[in-house]
Structure formats: C-alpha cells, structure tokens
Amino acid sequence: MQESGLRLRLGAILLTLLALVTYFFLLPERMSTDLSARSLWSVSLMEAPDLAEGGSRIAFSAGPRYGYFSSDGQVFFVAEHPGGAQISDTSYILPSSSGGFSLFSAEGEERAVLVGTGPFFSAGRAFSGSRDGMTVNSFDSYGSLQWSYSFPSQLSAFDASSSLVVGGTVDGILEGVAMDGTRAFSFAPGGSRLDVVLGVAVSPSGDRVAAMTGIDSQRLVVLGRGGGDYRVISHRYLESNYREPTRLAFLQDERYILYRRSDGVGVWGIDGNCDEILPVAAQDFSVAYDPAYDVAYLVALNGGMSTLVAFRPPARILGKVSLPDATMYINIIGSSVYFGNATTVSRLDFVEE
Amino acid sequence: MKRPILLVPAVFILVMGLVAFEWPVDPSSLRFNFGFSGGSFKRGSELGVPDAVISAPADGDLVFACDAPRLPGGYPLPDGSLAAISHDSGMMSIYTGIQPGSLSSYMGAVRTGDPIGVAPQAVSGRFVSFYVYDSREKRFVNPFILLPKMGDDKPPVIRSITFRSGKDEIQLDRGVSVRQGAWLLVIDASDMSPMGLPSAPFELRVVIDGSERFHTVYDAAWASSGESHLFSAQAVPEKDFFLADGRAGFGPVSLTRGTMMLTVIVTDFSGNKREVTYSIQVQ
Numbered sequence: 001m002q003e004s005g006l007r008l009r010l011g012a013i014l015l016t017l018l019a020l021v022t023y024f025f026l027l028p029e030r031m032s033t034d035l036s037a038r039s040l041w042s043v044s045l046m047e048a049p050d051l052a053e054g055g056s057r058i059a060f061s062a063g064p065r066y067g068y069f070s071s072d073g074q075v076f077f078v079a080e081h082p083g084g085a086q087i088s089d090t091s092y093i094l095p096s097s098s099g100g101f102s103l104f105s106a107e108g109e110e111r112a113v114l115v116g117t118g119p120f121f122s123a124g125r126a127f128s129g130s131r132d133g134m135t136v137n138s139f140d141s142y143g144s145l146q147w148s149y150s151f152p153s154q155l156s157a158f159d160a161s162s163s164l165v166v167g168g169t170v171d172g173i174l175e176g177v178a179m180d181g182t183r184a185f186s187f188a189p190g191g192s193r194l195d196v197v198l199g200v201a202v203s204p205s206g207d208r209v210a211a212m213t214g215i216d217s218q219r220l221v222v223l224g225r226g227g228g229d230y231r232v233i234s235h236r237y238l239e240s241n242y243r244e245p246t247r248l249a250f251l252q253d254e255r256y257i258l259y260r261r262s263d264g265v266g267v268w269g270i271d272g273n274c275d276e277i278l279p280v281a282a283q284d285f286s287v288a289y290d291p292a293y294d295v296a297y298l299v300a301l302n303g304g305m306s307t308l309v310a311f312r313p314p315a316r317i318l319g320k321v322s323l324p325d326a327t328m329y330i331n332i333i334g335s336s337v338y339f340g341n342a343t344t345v346s347r348l349d350f351v352e353e
Numbered sequence: 354m355k356r357p358i359l360l361v362p363a364v365f366i367l368v369m370g371l372v373a374f375e376w377p378v379d380p381s382s383l384r385f386n387f388g389f390s391g392g393s394f395k396r397g398s399e400l401g402v403p404d405a406v407i408s409a410p411a412d413g414d415l416v417f418a419c420d421a422p423r424l425p426g427g428y429p430l431p432d433g434s435l436a437a438i439s440h441d442s443g444m445m446s447i448y449t450g451i452q453p454g455s456l457s458s459y460m461g462a463v464r465t466g467d468p469i470g471v472a473p474q475a476v477s478g479r480f481v482s483f484y485v486y487d488s489r490e491k492r493f494v495n496p497f498i499l500l501p502k503m504g505d506d507k508p509p510v511i512r513s514i515t516f517r518s519g520k521d522e523i524q525l526d527r528g529v530s531v532r533q534g535a536w537l538l539v540i541d542a543s544d545m546s547p548m549g550l551p552s553a554p555f556e557l558r559v560v561i562d563g564s565e566r567f568h569t570v571y572d573a574a575w576a577s578s579g580e581s582h583l584f585s586a587q588a589v590p591e592k593d594f595f596l597a598d599g600r601a602g603f604g605p606v607s608l609t610r611g612t613m614m615l616t617v618i619v620t621d622f623s624g625n626k627r628e629v630t631y632s633i634q635v636q
Contacts, residue, residue: 086427118422118429132396132482133431133449134576150576152491154435154447154484156417158426167428170417170437171445171488175579183578194439195488196416199425215416243418244458247425284425 034352035295035310035318040336041073042346057106058338059087062328065342066092068106071333073347077108088121090141101128103143112143122160123202129155136165138181147181157200157211157245164206168197174211174223176230185230189213189221201248201257208233208270210248210257215241220248220259222270234270249287251296252313258287258298265298267315276315280307288332289313293352297332299323306330308337310350321348374410374446374499375465377483378402378472381547383503384480387495387571388553389599394583394591396493396574397447397484401548403475407451407483409467410500413440418458420451432479436470438463439488444499447484492575492585497555497622505623509544509554514617514629517602525615530634535605538567539596544621559603560616567603569594608635 045065057068057076066085067078079085086093089106093114096102101119103111103126116128116137126139133154138146149165152175157168164184165177172195176184188195192214199212209223209230217237224233238261240246246260251267256274259266264279282300289296295318298309306323308330323330326341335350382402388395400407420434432450436458439445451470460467473479485496514525516536523531538559543551559567573585581591596602616630 117431120423120427120429122427127427129429129431130393131391131431132393132484133429133435134396136428147579149579150581151579152576153445153486153493154431154437154449155424155428156419156435156437158424158428160426170435170447171486171491173491177579181579186578194414194416196437196439198417215414243415243461245419245421245424 035293035350036353037310037319037321038349038351040347040349042340042344043069043073043075045075045078045340045343045345057089058331058333059089059092059106060329060331060338060340060345061085061087062340062342069338069345071336071347073345075345077106086120088124088126090124091121091126093119093121093126103139112139114139114143115145116148122158123162123204125160125162127160127165136167136177138165138177147177149177149181149183151175157197159200159202159248161202161204161206164202164209166200166202166209166211168200168211168213170196172196172213174200174209174213176209185223187223187230187232189219189232189235191219191235192217196243198242198244199246199248199259201250203250203254205254208250208254210250210259210270212238212242212246212248212259215243218242220257220268222257234272236268236272236275238266247284247286249285251287252289252291256314258285260285265300267313269314274314278309278311278315278317280309280320282307286330286332290335290350293335293350295335295350297335297337297350299330299332306339374444374485374496375408376500377407377410377446377448377469378405378481380500380503383547383552384550385546385552386497387574389595389601390553392597392599394574394581394595395482397482398496400472400481400483402472402481405472407448407469407472407481409438409463409465409469410446411440411442411444411465413438413446413463415457415460415463415469416445418456418460420453420456420458431482432473434470438469443487443489444494445484445486445488447486448481449484450479450481487573490573490575492573495555495572495622498572502623503547505547505621505625507545507621508625508627509542509619509621510551511617511619511627511629512541512543513539513600514541514615514631515539516606516608525631525633527631528634529631530636531608533608533610533635535607537602537604538606538615539600539602540617540619541600542617542619542627544619544625554619555622556618556620557601557603558616558618558620560618561606562614566606569601569603608633610635 068076119128128137153169178184193216201210207225221235223230249258264277267276280300281302284301300307308321310318328341330339337348384401385399417437434451436448455471546552557569618628
C-alpha cells in the first residue's frame, strides 16, 4: 500500500514537471519583438533536504509547505505545517507550542515568541495585529517588540515600507507610523458621501502614500512628504464603488500608481499626465519593476487563475503568460519569475533578444 | 470644581441615548461588554450565539465587508472577518468574527434588521464582536448606551479591594491597618453578563472620608497618536488605568496617620449597585 502511494506521488510529480517542461520549453511564448519568456529550471520540493547550508535564499510558501531555494534551483529547506507559515527571505513565523507564534531565522533557529495575533511580514519587516483589529505591533529582526500603535478604529487597509507603516480605517482615517512608533501623519481624505479607506500603498522610500477612499464617490488620493508632514499632491475621482479591500501599488520611481478597476488595472501618473488601463481582469494583483530592461511585471489574480503580464510603463503591454492552474506562489526578482506549488518550484526568465 | 467634569459623561450618555439602535442578536447571548478582557480593553460587545443571524441595528450603508483572513497588506482580520455599517446618525456599527462566506457583502443600503451575516459555529470557539463607533467624535461608545435596556436586577460583584505599593499588596478587610504613604487603590469588580460570565461594570466610585475621590464611567474609548485612552471625563491612558491582570488602579492615594473611611460603589448599566465601606487604620 505504502509503495503504491509512493509511486502515485512520484508519478504526480513527474507529470507536473513534464507539463511545466512542455508548457515553457516547447511552447515558448513570444512576448514582443525584443522580449521573450524562457524557462530555466523546475525542481521538485518533495526530495529536498531538511536544512542545507547556502547563500542567498528566496522564500516560498505554498499551502502547508514553506522553505527556501536559491536562484539556481538549489533547495535549501522545505518543511510543512498544517496552517502554512509566514515567511520572508530572512526569517519565518510558525505557531508556537505555547499557543502564540515564534519567529525563526532562515536557518531554523527560534529567535522569539511574538505578541499579538496573526503575525506577518511586510517589506521584510515582521508585524502582528490585535484581537480587535485596531493595533499594529512591530518587531525587529530578532523578534523583539519595537512598538505598538493603536489606530482610531478597525484597519481596513495596511501597507509598509522599510521606513513607514500606513493604516487606513473603516471610518476613513489614514495614519502613518514612523520607524520609532510615533505618528508620522494623520489625514482624513473625505470628499465622499461615506468615509472609508479601501486600499493603501506606501512607496519604497516612504515618501509617498496612495489610498483608495470613500464611497459615492470613490477617490484615489496621493500624499507626498513635504517638510515634516504629508500633504495631498494629487487626487482623482474613480468610477468604482468598491466596499471591500482593494490593492494599490507604486511603480517605477514612484511615478505611477496601479489600482484595481472593473475593466482592468488602472495606471495613473501621480503628476496627472497619465491615465491608462492594463486590460487584464484582476481581483487582486502584484507588480514588480526591472529597471535593467525598463519592464514591469504584473501578476493578475482572478478567480484562481494567475496571469503574468509584461509591460513597459506606463501601460504598453509586451505580452501575457497564463501561469499553470495549480500555481500557489509567485515571486519576481528583476526579470526572473519564480513560481510553483507545494511540490514544484520553477524559474522563468524574460530575456531581450 | 468636580461638577463640570462629572457632567461630561452625563451629557455624553444623554446625547448618545438619542440615537436608537436595535440589538443585532438576542441580548440574552451577550458574553461580555465594554471593559478589560484578555489583556486589553475591549471596546465593544462579544456575542455568544453560534450560527445565529446577526442583523443591522439601524438603517445605514454597508461601507466595508471582508471575510478573507488578511488584508492585501498582510494585516490579519480579527477572527477572520470585518464588516462596517455607516449609520445616518453619524454612528458606525462594526462587526468582527462573522462566519466567512456568510457576510452580506453585496449590500449597499441597509435597513434595520437586515442580515449582516451568520455567527460562527460553536465548535470554532470564536464569537462575533459588535462595536459602536462615533465617527464624528472618533471614539468607541459603550454599546449599552445606544441599545434597548436589558432586564437586570443583579448587582455587580466586588471581588477584592487592595492597596498596592511596589510589590506590597494589602487586601482590605475588617479592621485592616495600612502604613502611611502613597498607595495605589486596586479594585477588582465585575458585572455578570446575561450568559453568566464576568463582564465589566458601568461605573466605579471611590469615596474617602465622605468626599468622592474617583468616579469612572465606562462610556467611551478611543485612540489618539497611537495610544489608547478611556472614559470621556478622564481621558485616562489605558496602560495607566488597568493592571496586567485587568484590575482597575486608582491613585496614588496619600494615606496619613489616623482612621480613614473608604467606600467603593460599583454600578451596572441598569442601575444595580454594590457598595462596601471599610474603616482603615493608617499607622
């Protein structure tokens, strides 16, 4: 019985690998006249070592499985936990035996028990929430509590950079928290019949903050750091009337905002000189930019399907690739796309020809 | 001097009382209301009604509904879901812990009694929490102030009253004597919820030698510059009022040599009162 189970699992892995090889090696997709997608490797996560020494690590988390691999396809560490793990390239978080959560180094050393609920990583920093959904706890890389900050009401939007945390609340308040846990700004965008913050994005430098706010009418508001405060540097009304969390993301030197809309992903230049659409259905999305090629990569998630869209900012589409149905995680570094599921990880590179 | 301060909660409660809310569930299922619970001050009510429909307490607009485990930025939703209704009165009702998949996220306008979602199953060990938020004053309001009164004839319970100084703690009893100096007065009091669980009282008064020294009304809680504050009249930082174990701390109280009469009065929202008086020898 055990042998036949093992055979079945091996068969499933081989089939997955075969499908990926066929998909990307035999059917390479032409992206544009000068950009094409090439598959570099696919490796199984089933036979990975418990803990191997190695250099630069790329984190993955897919369902219950999590671990690290390298850019050349060496798997460092794979483990399993029923609820999965929160993971960054330097550490990961698992439920602890005491009922809370513990922070581990990427090498598997337990560093600290974290206070609060549902700890997670954002911009490489570890945070946790509170039972009432109003407080953010921030931890250093060793898991020591740096600060706790209570927002005026429950958080409906959250984002962080290496220097700034921004929360948006159900009553329409935006508050920024500096590295030392003090308030960086507090702002009520208003301008709509009903106040609420539905999405927020912090630029990598922390100098700009974008938010989707309000209902009747919905607004996109961008704040910029000026002196010691944050002020509105641009805004626009939207046709949408979402009442659920929406994704926002900064792109390319903080010049563009990507935002969810009914007919695709909107691209808006914060200086007002660009208002375009990437026509790809996306309930949620993530975006990465490769300055070497001046190409951005959008991963559009819609109804369980993932589509990878390469485009030249602001919105010239170079090509699209539909990722396999079973894709559970995607990580884009430069023009390399790492993706996979609980059993396989693959690398796909976009190259200029 | 104290009268204008004491008027603050009275006016606050009177104004809030003009806003009429209906119970979102049968009030007999109330587990806990507006007080210290599980390591922090809970700014709403916890409802123990497995599988029951949670309904809108007043007309309004659903402004936010999400039953994903986390927000896009990773922040965890409390007990797996969050919904908020903006009411015409400027109040918001906020719900956490509604069963994922049952949230009426399609709704825009909401009428009193409309279903918002379903409470978690008993096996989950989770409960729905219900908050009332005054969006004009940017503060949470004790839901009891806006909801129809429950029949309740049981007075609150005073579990202990102690004087604390550093690591020294002296529990008050008949004929107790305390050395002179500055002490923190620590009160452990509760009011039983309809489900028979210890909940928070509504008012705490401390009278020393016939003069009211402390008066706390559990009416409002809010955050300002990242810090949590409690009670409209005092605006006391949460970390300064509650000890880690949830008991309330008043003081410091300066005790001078002689006999002191200390009265503690605890009242629930229905007006039921528990009062104890101690004669204390200060040495």
